[in-house]
Amino acid sequence: MTILPVVWAYDHVRLIDQNRLPLELTYVEIRRALDMVMAIQTMMVRGAPAIGIAAAFAIALAAQEVDTDDRQAFLEHLESVADALRQTRPTAINLFWAIDYMLNTARQTIGSVTFLKEKLVETAQGLAIDEYNTCVRIGEHGLACLPLEPQRLTLMTYCNAGALATVGYGTALGVVRAAHAAQRLLQVYVCETRPRLQGARLTAWECVQEGIPATLITDNMAGYCMAKGLINAVVVGADRIARNGDTANKIGTYSLAVLAHVHQIPFYVAAPLSSVDWTLADGSQIPIEERDIEEVYRIGDQWLTVPGIEVFNPAFDVTPACYITGIITERGVLSPDQLYQLQP
Numbered sequence: 120m121t122i123l124p125v126v127w128a129y130d131h132v133r134l135i136d137q138n139r140l141p142l143e144l145t146y147v148e149i150r151r152a153l154d155m156v157m158a159i160q161t162m163m164v165r166g167a168p169a170i171g172i173a174a175a176f177a178i179a180l181a182a183q184e185v186d187t188d189d190r191q192a193f194l195e196h197l198e199s200v201a202d203a204l205r206q207t208r209p210t211a212i213n214l215f216w217a218i219d220y221m222l223n224t225a226r227q228t229i230g231s232v233t234f235l236k237e238k239l240v241e242t243a244q245g246l247a248i249d250e251y252n253t254c255v256r257i258g259e260h261g262l263a264c265l266p267l268e269p270q271r272l273t274l275m276t277y278c279n280a281g282a283l284a285t286v287g288y289g290t291a292l293g294v295v296r297a298a299h300a301a302q303r304l305l306q307v308y309v310c311e312t313r314p315r316l317q318g319a320r321l322t323a324w325e326c327v328q329e330g331i332p333a334t335l336i337t338d339n340m341a342g343y344c345m346a347k348g349l350i351n352a353v354v355v356g357a358d359r360i361a362r363n364g365d366t367a368n369k370i371g372t373y374s375l376a377v378l379a380h381v382h383q384i385p386f387y388v389a390a391p392l393s394s395v396d397w398t399l400a401d402g403s404q405i406p407i408e409e410r411d412i413e414e415v416y417r418i419g420d421q422w423l424t425v426p427g428i429e430v431f432n433p434a435f436d437v438t439p440a441c442y443i444t445g446i447i448t449e450r451g452v453l454s455p456d457q458l459y460q461l462q463p
């Protein structure tokens with residue numbers, strides 16, 4: 120089964136509603152740019168590369184919905200949608216990267232508004248194809264850097280950095296997928312990833328769909344599994360990587376990295392170069408999204424605690440580069456201190 124979370128379908132975008140997985144596989148048609156803003160905000164589509172592509176398609180939708188021949192008015196409409204998109208989720212740099220790429224294309228393309236409309240759809244589709252190919256290359260490079268022993272590896276992953284978080288292959292889960300295809304995977308341990316359970320709901324679902332052998336654990340079991348010698352390597356995704364390799368990813372990634380370090384288990388970050396924020400010298404400046412406290416209070420309708428208790432709900436944390444063995448990109452695997460070599 121090919122999992123395609125974000126697809127341009129002639130005149131609209133078709134999204135998998137990730138909030139309904141794994142209970143229902145539901146597709147939603149997004150026809151207006153501001154509906155895509157809402158879809159990103161409510162995490163119907165989520166995962167750094169996927170929200171980047173969703174934002175690119177939102178700009179393409181914005182271009183279709185404006186009824187003017189005036190280039191300036193057209194560009195102003197795109198800018199206003201871009202502003203709304205920028206307010207959705209602050210941490211994943213891919214969102215901002217894709218918005219800027221689309222706006223620059225619009226500004227730099229010579230021709231009529233009709234021509235620009237076509238060009239923007241074509242450009243967003245091109246970004247989606249590039250994203251897919253990038254993930255396949257990340258999978259290949261990741262496979263090549265995994266420990267040589269044992270022949271069949273047990274990997275651990277966190278959150279969902281799979282097909283659903285990209286546009287059909289995955290970064291961290293792309294490495295797992297490549298290991299499975301090469302018969303180097305014994306199994307992958309999937310951490311459930313509280314509070315939104317992207318591991319339990321999404322990564323587990325992908326693994327079952329694709330026949331990838333996987334074991335689900337709650338987040339607090341990771342250290343025990345490592346101490347027992349069950350894990351050969353950890354592979355996670357990234358939402359934003361600073362120039363020195365410090366990496367923001369789903370809250371809890373930092374704890375896993377420290378655990379892996381203590382147990383001398385290689386800890387890899389798999390991400391496209393579009394996840395690197397070259398303007399940041401280190402991770403201290405990465406904006407960390409805080410989400411609704413309801414996510415911690417309950418799962419679905421089920422209350423987990425008592426009303427009145429204070430709750431803190433940061434959605435991401437920053438793993439210092441010193442805990443990262445390698446960053447797996449589409450151009451190869453680098454130690455964090457070599458990353459600057461790939462700066463454009």
Ligand code: MRU
Pocket residue numbers: 165166167168211277278279280281284285289290291317355356357358368369370434
């Ligand atoms: O809040 P989410 O579900 O968008 O967070 C997703 C993650 O943290 C992923 O690990 C990251 O975006 C990499 S996805 C290839």
